[in-house]
Amino acid sequence: MAREESKRLLDALNRTTACYHNLVLTVGGSADSQNLREELQKICQKAQGLAVATRAALTAALRDRSLDTEERAEFEHLWVAFSGCLDLLEGDMRRALALGTEFPLHASRRQLVRTGLEGGEAGVAARALGAGSLRQEEDSNFDVTDLSKLESEILQMGEMILNMEMKVNVPRWTMQARQAPGAELLSGASAGASSAGCVSVEERSGPCDQSKALAATVFSAVLLVAVALAVCVAKLS
Known part of the structure; x- marks a missing residue:
């Protein structure tokens, strides 16, 4: 008690x-x-x-x-x-x-x-x-x-x-x-494990998703190079 x-x-x-x-x-x-x-x-x-x-x-x-x-x-x-x-x-x-x-x-x-009010002695x-x-x-x-x-x-x-x-x-x-040190972060670790599980599911989805990701990366790189060239041309002109 x-x-x-x-x-x-x-x-x-x-x-x-x-x-x-x-x-x-x-x-x-x-x-x-x-x-x-x-x-x-x-x-x-x-x-x-x-x-x-x-x-x-x-x-x-x-x-x-x-x-x-x-x-x-x-x-x-x-x-x-x-x-x-x-x-x-x-x-x-x-x-x-x-x-x-x-x-x-x-x-x-x-x-x-x-207040902005002003006055004489009586008002004060x-x-x-x-x-x-x-x-x-x-x-x-x-x-x-x-x-x-x-x-x-x-x-x-x-x-x-x-x-x-x-x-x-x-x-x-x-x-x-x-x-144990970090025991209060167990909830965060469990959340990380769930996200890791999602990643593993995505990895098992096949080479199609990987090829799409690679194509998107190449396209982004080309776009950045094009923008940089356009900026250089604009400065030189």
């Missing part, structure tokens, strides 16, 4: 981290908005909650001295996968902080949006008290709060990773791969 629960938590953390990674890539782009920043906050908090729960489950399992060799090896592999996932999450959080600092919401709107005062100005102020406050909170969460994530390495000693380089 503990192993299945750990796998479930780790799978949820992987999916959440992947979603966060994809959203971080859009910060500062044309799809950037306050809705995106708020969604990033929610997903980051969800990922941190899953990370805490996964760490607790795996730590309790690896500290259990009653585990047999096979079960311990399974939990160690899960632990290494979990550590790698946290490294990716921390890197994306740092990227989100850097992009959010470089592309604040209120600054981007002020720089990109130009009216616009300063308008909804647009209030919205920009809210965006500015959101930027400051969001980035400060994210910076604090990054520090907490770094402390979590450090504490993990101190409490459970599972060096990553001691883990052995459970699949």
Whole structure:
């Protein structure tokens, strides 16, 4: 039960981290908005909650001295996968902080949006008290709060990773791969085998197809020579 629960938590953390990674890539782009920043906050908090729960489950399992060799090896592999996932999450959080600092919401709107409206002091005062100005102020406050909170969460994530390495000693380089190199390309290899089968069928179709292919090759070569001669004549004339 503990192993299945750990796998479930780790799978949820992987999916959440992947979603966060994809959203971080859009910060500062044309799809950037306050809705995106708020969604990033929610997903980051969800990922941190899953990370805490996964760490607790795996730590309790690896500290259990009653585990047999096979079960311990399974939990160690899960632990290494979990550590790698946290490294990716921390890197994306740092990227989100850097992009959010470089592309604040209120600054981007002020720089990109130009209404072309002009007026005297009364008009300027009216616009300063308008909804647009209030919205920009809210965006500015959101930027400051969001980035400060994210910076604090990054520090907490770094402390979590450090504490993990101190409490459970599972060096990553001691883990052995459970699949042969290139096992994930088996589907591609099977596709290549099917295409090879098609080639073999074509080869068995007889010399007629081969003669057609040879004729097409000769015709293409003659055509290319003719084009080259025409170009040379045009330049000389």
